[in-house]
Amino acid sequence: MKNLYAFLxxxxxxxxxxxxxSFLLENGPNLGLLIDQxxxxxxxxxxxxxxxxxxxxLLVFIYQDAHKLEMGNWWAYGIATLLVGPSFAMPxxxxxxxxxxxxxxx
Numbered sequence: 886m887k888n889l890y891a892f893l894x895x896x897x898x899x900x901x902x903x904x905x906x907s908f909l910l911e912n913g914p915n916l917g918l919l920i921d922q923x924x925x926x927x928x929x930x931x932x933x934x935x936x937x938x939x940x941x942x943l944l945v946f947i948y949q950d951a952h953k954l955e956m957g958n959w960w961a962y963g964i965a966t967l968l969v970g971p972s973f974a975m976p977x978x979x980x981x982x983x984x985x986x987x988x989x990x991x
Contacts (some may be wrong), residue, residue: 887987890980897972936970943971947978956985 911920924930943962951959962981965974 887983890976893976939971
C-alpha cells in the first residue's frame with residue numbers, strides 16, 4: 886500500500902502543478918486573474934469551495950492522527966496542503982503514516 890501512496894503523491898503533485906505552470910507561463914504571476922478564473926462560474930466555484938473544505942478537513946485529520954501516532958513533522962503535511970493541495974498532501978501523509986504503523990507494529 887505504501888508504494889501506491891507514494892505513486893499517488895507523485896501524481897497528486899505533478900498534475901496540479903502542470904496546470905499551474907501552464908497558467909503562469911501564459912499569464913504570469915497574476916493572482917487576481919487566477920482567483921477570477923477559479924471563481925468564474927458556478928461549477929468552478931463548486932470545485933474550488935469543495936477543494937478548500939477538503940483541505941481544511943485534511944489539515945484537521947492530519948493534525949489529530951499525527952499526534953495520536955506520535956509522528957514528527959506533522960506541520961510538513963500542512964505546508965504540502967497549502968502549497969500543492971490535498972491531492973499531494975493526503976497520499977504523502979498516508980505513505981508516512983503507513984511507515985509509522987509498520988515501525989510500531991514490528
